[in-house]
Amino acid sequence: MARRVTWLWLCLLPPLLGADRLRVEVPVDPDGGVAVSRIVEALSGATGQDIKPPALDLTLSVRGLPGALGRTLLRECLGDDVEIRFEPDAVAFLLSPGLGRGESRREWRERLEGLASRTEEAAERKSRHAMRARPSYRPNDPSRPTVCLVHGLNSSSEGFAHMIPHLEDAGYGIVVYDYPYGQGLDQSSDEFRADWEAFRERVGERRPWAVLAHSMGALVARSYIEGPGREAGDVDSLILIAPVNRGSHVARLQPVLQTIRKFAAVKQGKTTQALAELAEEPGRSADDMLPGSPFLEKINARPRNEAVPYRILAGDIGLLTLDARKRIEDRIELLSQSAGPLALLTRATLGDLTPILDELTDGTGDGAVSVEATRLPGAPEPVVLQANHAELIRAPLLFADPGPVVSMPWILDWLEEDCEGKAVPPPR
Structure with missing residues (x-):
């Protein structure tokens, strides 16, 4: 009897773990990005829809924090019926059984059309670069x-x-x-x-x-x-x-500022803005301004x-008054005069603060x-x-x-x- 129960669980385990889900893969490009148009096209075709991919496209990163934010945004657009996995060479979408069929067909279509239209809106913003x-x-x-x-x-x-x-x-x-x-x-x-x-x-x-x-x-x-x-x-x-x-020197903060903008757009549910922010290139211009x-x-x-x-x-x-700057300089000077390891670390990390303080004072x-x-x-x-x-x-x-x-x-x-x-x- 015990063997029969074990065998029964082994038979039921794959469906319980989602093995019966429809798996749709979209390849990742060499730079670690995936085009939203390819996502819409792949999910539409796999579920029997005829949705037109966005004419103007965006590419989302699948790496690092931008990748995590992109996954969150896609999950919000596609719903809880879709599990998203970022793999080395592809983005895998695991669709719940029956998604896009029967009563859920209209709702699923609306989700895909919404993702396509918001992508076009976000890409159209970028196309204004002229x-x-x-x-x-x-x-x-x-x-x-x-x-x-x-x-x-x-x-x-x-x-x-x-x-x-x-x-x-x-x-x-x-x-x-x-x-x-x-x-x-x-x-x-x-x-x-x-x-x-x-x-x-x-x-x-x-x-x-x-x-x-x-x-x-x-x-x-x-x-x-x-x-x-x-x-x-x-x-x-x-x-x-x-x-x-x-x-x-303030340009060093640009990567942090870009991340904050992306996070805020995703968190606030501003899909079009979030797509545009997530598709924005890293702050290479900030490096050029150092x-x-x-x-x-x-x-x-x-x-x-x-x-x-x-x-x-x-x-x-x-952003700083002269008095506030003086207090900062006094504290750093006091710390740097000590002979301990913290003083050495402070000098090595901060270097000459004068140019930075000049920008802020x-x-x-x-x-x-x-x-x-x-x-x-x-x-x-x-x-x-x-x-x-x-x-x-x-x-x-x-x-x-x-x-x-x-x-x-x-x-x-x-x-x-x-x-x-x-x-x-x-x-x-």
């Missing part, structure tokens, strides 16, 4: 000079939302440039050049533009304006706001473009970039305003949108001086 004109832009109109806006790290052209109304009210046409802020700056610079040239060629633009760039965007703009092979006379003003000309990086060494070795007026704005409202930095780091040999001294890194391009948080923007008086004066009253060159 040169785009606002309705205020008019090519070759001498009465409406053009300003091209280039955003910085962890931002987009929407970060200029407070400045754009002021510029348009003052009579300027606006073109915005969006790019993936996580990718390496060499790639972003190449794409900026290509998009700039293609846009101007498409609309037949012959007049020069002003370029207004914030933070990391200054490096992208400078790469074009100071680079070889550029069309002469297509830029008549370069305004750099909190430019990372000599790097930023002081002494190969990218900074290369770009700063170039001469300035003498045909273009340079204007620089910096902020000096940081009132009077020497704006919370992200030090005033000193905005300086550029061959360019005028920066005009220093009492604002933090964000407030240099937006209204203070205490004011309603759009509110006052502290940098606008300077910007409008410079644009008037550099851009207006210039004749349209003859057709080529």
